[in-house]
Amino acid sequence: MQVRDVIAWLQRFKDEIADGYVLGPVRVVLGALLGWQALTAAEELEQLGYFGDTFHVSMLPAALVPSHSLYAVLLALRVVLACMVMFGVWARPALASSALLGFWLLFCDRLQFHHNRYSLFCYALLVSLTPCDRSWRATESDVLEPRTGPFWGVRLAQLQISIVYLASGGSKLLDPDWRGGLVLADRIARHAHLAIAAGVPRKVVDLLGQEGSASALAKLAIMTELLLCAALWIRPTRVVAMWWGVWFHIAIQLTTKVETFTLLTLAMYGVFATPDYHARTLRFDPSRFWGKTAGTLVPLFDWLGRFEVKPWQPDDHPGHSVVVVRRDGGRVTGVRAFAMVARCVPLLFPFWAPLALVASFTRQGDLTTAT
Amino acid sequence: MWVSAQVALVITADRRPDGAFGFRMFSESSTIKIVLYREVAGEDGQRKRVHVEGGVWSARDAGGLKRRFAWTDRVRRRELAWFDTEMSTKYGTNAQLARLQAALDDVATHMADDAETRRFLLEVTVRHNGREPYVVHLASAERAGAGS
Structure with missing residues (x-):
């Protein structure tokens, strides 16, 4: 790749305009998490008192640390801003202000620093630079037209996700204790009683705690983070990477206390969704049970606006309950249609890969990630 | 600019004890046990170490009145105020030791009414990633002015 190509790539990056519908749900989740963080801080204020009155580690000069009463006002303001972000009222300024306030307060007391909180403020700031206010607005039922806007902020948010994975996976790779499985083995050993109490069979816990298993798990975790960092950018591997990433984060959530990091990362996967609205069509037969079910449920849970859902006129000919017309114009039915719905509906996405595998064994099935 | 700043923060994370802004999640599986001591003047004038149980102690103020003091009067966060019990170091041993040292200095500076304690000491037993424990003092x- 020559310098000229890099400049052309960056130019494309800067000038890209795309459909912002898919960013609406991402913004709503960020708003909810910002509100949650603000309420958690308010709870700490009530339980522990104002941090400035006791031992704290500020990264800022004392003059820039808010007083007790101002801090309380700022927390209340953060809750209000989070609601504005969620409901789509001046969503982008509210998102940016929320992020900047969050950074400020994080710098005021390093003892309150958590990677997930810092990540949330980074993502919030970057998403505020995108057309994330075009959809999912409580104040206006219709989607704003035009839905499009500059997408360079989205590319920055995508880069930020990759940086997080690269930093986390890279630091583990460079640490012999992590690479060799010592860190994981000790964590498993120390938390074994909790896992057993939660219903995990003792044999499984013992197996995972063995040196060889812990070492293999450590290498798998490192590989996952490093692969996700790149695979999310490549179109043919993106959906597989997302599916693997979803289960990776679910596993972390079930075994470790990570506050809201799982939800945050999974929501941010939305910025990797192709920015097209209703690019696929789902036709259903309203006279059939499965057709009617799909016709009702898919529009409810299709949060990213992947499908245009339309009934067709029932006739006497035997046919299908549901037909999905893919982006490439191909028509799929049965388990292949279900796999396509699972691919696009966030709540069903964890089941996409096994469904796609089953679908690949059908007469017209294939093992590609055709869209 | 944003990306350059992020990359710089990630690369330099090692220079910060808590690895802040470096996204180093679950970097260790270490534990520590903190034991708090006060150093006071004994009856023979020699210094002696007194174990502070549960982070609470009594000492005379400048007027000679016996008063009650607590570590949590200044240090509220649980991970820095949980004594004599082994606990995880969420952000690694270095972060925890740096924060404990800062907390120790803060307590020593702000307990103005304690006229007995000459120094505060922490004995920190560290178990790094499950290895044999070692002690950091x-x-x-x-x-200034205490015990005089």
């Missing part, structure tokens, strides 16, 4: 600065 932390001490506050000498408290």
Whole structure:
């Protein structure tokens, strides 16, 4: 790749305009998490008192640390801003202000620093630079037209996700204790009683705690983070990477206390969704049970606006309950249609890969990630 | 600019004890046990170490009145105020030791009414990633005017 190509790539990056519908749900989740963080801080204020009155580690000069009463006002303001972000009222300024306030307060007391909180403020700031206010607005039922806007902020948010994975996976790779499985083995050993109490069979816990298993798990975790960092950018591997990433984060959530990091990362996967609205069509037969079910449920849970859902006129000919017309114009039915719905509906996405595998064994099935 | 700043923060994370802004999640599986001591003047004038149980102690103020003091009067966060019990170091041993040293200095500076304690000491037993434990001794600065 020559310098000229890099400049052309960056130019494309800067000038890209795309459909912002898919960013609406991402913004709503960020708003909810910002509100949650603000309420958690308010709870700490009530339980522990104002941090400035006791031992704290500020990264800022004392003059820039808010007083007790101002801090309380700022927390209340953060809750209000989070609601504005969620409901789509001046969503982008509210998102940016929320992020900047969050950074400020994080710098005021390093003892309150958590990677997930810092990540949330980074993502919030970057998403505020995108057309994330075009959809999912409580104040206006219709989607704003035009839905499009500059997408360079989205590319920055995508880069930020990759940086997080690269930093986390890279630091583990460079640490012999992590690479060799010592860190994981000790964590498993120390938390074994909790896992057993939660219903995990003792044999499984013992197996995972063995040196060889812990070492293999450590290498798998490192590989996952490093692969996700790149695979999310490549179109043919993106959906597989997302599916693997979803289960990776679910596993972390079930075994470790990570506050809201799982939800945050999974929501941010939305910025990797192709920015097209209703690019696929789902036709259903309203006279059939499965057709009617799909016709009702898919529009409810299709949060990213992947499908245009339309009934067709029932006739006497035997046919299908549901037909999905893919982006490439191909028509799929049965388990292949279900796999396509699972691919696009966030709540069903964890089941996409096994469904796609089953679908690949059908007469017209294939093992590609055709869209 | 954003990306350059992020990359710089990630690369330099090692220079910060808590690895802040470096996204180093679950970097360790270490534990620590903190034991708090006060250094006071004994009856023979020699200094002696007194174990502070549960982070609470009594000492005379400048007027000779016996008063009650608590570590949590200054240090509220649980991970820095949980004594004599082994606990996880969420952000790694270095972060925890740096924060404990800062907390120790803060307590030594702000317990103005304690006229007995000359220094505060922390004995920190560290078990790094499940290895054999070792002990780190932390001490506050000498408290001006105390014990005189």
